[in-house]
Amino acid sequence: MNEEITVQTVFDVPSMRVAYRWHKCAHGWQKATKWMLPLVAVVGLYQLVYSAGVDRTVGGILLGIAVFAVLVLVLERRIMEKSIRSSPACGEKIKFVFGEEGFSLKAPGLESALSWNQVFESKTTPEGALIYLQRLMFHWLPKTAFTSEADYNRFLDLLAAKTKHSKVG
Structure with a gap:
């Protein structure tokens, strides 16, 4: 995969409720x-x-x-x-860009780039994906944030290839 996958999502309570429910199911x-x-x-x-x-x-x-x-x-x-x-990012759009070497995220006042070896593990759920940077710290990417089903499937393939990956639910 040479092409980057770009995803944009909003960091808010309703979205993170879903993420947290799946996080709890994963344990x-x-x-x-x-x-x-x-x-x-x-x-x-x-x-x-x-x-x-x-x-x-x-x-x-x-x-x-x-x-x-x-x-x-x-x-x-x-x-x-x-x-x-209480987070300054609450209600803000977060842009993720995934590639072969790793991924970056950008939000107002925040820019970060991570290589795949910095990812602890990843978990796919029926509603999206959890990318764990530590055992209890994760990024949530809802399936609805992807522009197409093809992008989502390419993202899942990339996650499975680059991280310790499992499915929940």
């Missing part, structure tokens, strides 16, 4: 926590109510862990959205 251990939290809460509550001594303390600790984890899950999305809204 399977988080699915297990949804099933484990109720179990830990029930065991903790049972021990707290029906046990005595040390078992009762363990029950209180388990229940406290479950309540804390639920609070984190509830507040996590709100914190992510607040972080996006």
Whole structure:
């Protein structure tokens, strides 16, 4: 592929909600926590109510862990959205240019160029692609940001060839 692929997208809360949902789906251990939290809460509550001594303390600790984890899950999305809204790039257009050697991005007040070996991994979803620069830091490119299906497919081929790549969903 000698031709560059240019993509333009807007960094905003609705788009990043979609990205964050796919990011969470990509990390399977988080699915297990949804099933484990109720179990830990029930065991903790049972021990707290029906046990005595040390078992009762363990029950209180388990229940406290479950309540804390639920609070984190509830507040996590709100914190992510607040972080996006407070970013100077919020609502701005970001232009990505992908090529054989790497990619660049340009937004008001920001210009960056990265080689492919600086990409930690990439993941394709039915709605777009996540390009991870670190384990929890990613760029989101929605499928709708591409000018054509052919460009999107060339982009996916390039990602698969140049990065540690997997599919989600």
